[in-house]
Amino acid sequence: MxxxxxxxxxxxxxxxxxxxxxxxxxxxxxxxxxxxxxxxxxxxxxxxxxxxxxxxxxxxxxxxxxxxxxxxxxxxxxxxxxxxxSAPRFDPSTSEMTFVVATSDFYIGGLFPRVMARIRQEAPQIRLWLRMFNDLNLVEELDRGTLHLVVGAFGRIPARYRREPLIGVEMVWIMRRGHPAASSPLTLDTLGRYPHVDILLSGRAMPDAAAMQDQEGLERAFVTSDPTHLEGLLREAGLSRQVGATVPLILAAPPLVAATDMVALVPRSVAQTYRDTYDLALFDSPYPRPPTQIDMLSHNTYGAHPSVAWLRALLLDQLAAQ
Known part of the structure; x- marks a missing residue:
C-alpha cells in the first residue's frame, strides 16, 4: 500500500x-x-x-x-x-529556545541585564532576542507568534492579548547642572522658556505625533513626555512649548541636554544613572504627573505555552525583587 x-x-x-x-x-x-x-x-x-x-x-x-x-x-x-x-512541556534547564521580546532601549539597558543573568543561571542554552519596538507592527507579530512578549506603555489593547502590569516608572525633568535655570525650582515658566528634547519611540512617525497612537486596535505610547497635556498647561499659563530636538531613544536625551540649554523628561532611573556622567540636574515635575505604567503584553494563545509562561513569570519575579 x-x-x-x-x-x-x-x-x-x-x-x-x-x-x-x-x-x-x-x-x-x-x-x-x-x-x-x-x-x-x-x-x-x-x-x-x-x-x-x-x-x-x-x-x-x-x-x-x-x-x-x-x-x-x-x-x-x-x-x-x-x-x-500531549500537554506541552518545557524544561528551561535543557531548552534551546529563542525568545523574542520587543521593548525600548530603556528596558533593554535597565531591566534585561538582570533578566539575562537569571536566564543564564536557570536556562543556559536559551537565547533572548531583544528587539527595539519603535517601528515594529506589534499586532501583526504578536498574532503570528513571532513576538513572545512586548514591554511598554499601552492604552487600550485587543481582547486577544494578555496585559500584566510590570512597574510604574517615575519621570523627572533633567537639564545640565550649569543651565541658567538649574539653581531654582523647576516651574511651568521654565518649561515654557527653554526648548525640549522630545523622545519619539518611532523612526517613521512625524515629530508632532500624538503621545498615544492606535495600531490596529492596540494603543501604544509613542512620545514619552505626553506633550499634549503639558502644552495645555502651558497654554493656560500664556506660554508655549518649544521642541529643540526629537530623538528615537530614551538614552539619547541625557547627552543632548548636557551639551545645550534644552530640557527633557526621562525615567528617574535614567537620570540618576547618568547624573554624574553628564553633570545633570534633576527636578520633579512642577505639575501633577502620575508614574508611567509599564505593562507586559502577550497573546492569549501563544503566551499560555509553558515556555512563554515561564519567561513571563521570570520578568514579574525580577521586578518584584527590585
Missing amino acids: NNIHGIDLNLIRVFDALLEERSVTRAGDRLGLSQSAVSHALAKLRLLLADELFVRGPQGMHPTPRAMELARPLRAALVEIATAL
Whole structure:
C-alpha cells in the first residue's frame, strides 16, 4: 500500500496491541474494543498491507515477517504522535529556545541585564532576542507568534492579548547642572522658556505625533513626555512649548541636554544613572504627573505555552525583587 490516506490511526493502534498481546481478546480489552471490532480492524490491515500480519497458532497470534518489519517504525510513530498531542512541556534547564521580546532601549539597558543573568543561571542554552519596538507592527507579530512578549506603555489593547502590569516608572525633568535655570525650582515658566528634547519611540512617525497612537486596535505610547497635556498647561499659563530636538531613544536625551540649554523628561532611573556622567540636574515635575505604567503584553494563545509562561513569570519575579 502506497497511499497513507487509506490508513486509519486506530488501525495502527490495533496492530500495536496485537503485537504486544498476541491475542484478539486481550488486544480488545487493552483498547476498550470488542473482539469483533479488533478482528474487523485486522481484516482491514491485511487488505491494506497485502499480508496476513498475524497467524493463529497454539500459543496465540504470531506476527509474520512483514509484521515484525513494521513493528518498530509504527510503534515509534505512535509514541511521536502521543507526545505531540500531549500537554506541552518545557524544561528551561535543557531548552534551546529563542525568545523574542520587543521593548525600548530603556528596558533593554535597565531591566534585561538582570533578566539575562537569571536566564543564564536557570536556562543556559536559551537565547533572548531583544528587539527595539519603535517601528515594529506589534499586532501583526504578536498574532503570528513571532513576538513572545512586548514591554511598554499601552492604552487600550485587543481582547486577544494578555496585559500584566510590570512597574510604574517615575519621570523627572533633567537639564545640565550649569543651565541658567538649574539653581531654582523647576516651574511651568521654565518649561515654557527653554526648548525640549522630545523622545519619539518611532523612526517613521512625524515629530508632532500624538503621545498615544492606535495600531490596529492596540494603543501604544509613542512620545514619552505626553506633550499634549503639558502644552495645555502651558497654554493656560500664556506660554508655549518649544521642541529643540526629537530623538528615537530614551538614552539619547541625557547627552543632548548636557551639551545645550534644552530640557527633557526621562525615567528617574535614567537620570540618576547618568547624573554624574553628564553633570545633570534633576527636578520633579512642577505639575501633577502620575508614574508611567509599564505593562507586559502577550497573546492569549501563544503566551499560555509553558515556555512563554515561564519567561513571563521570570520578568514579574525580577521586578518584584527590585
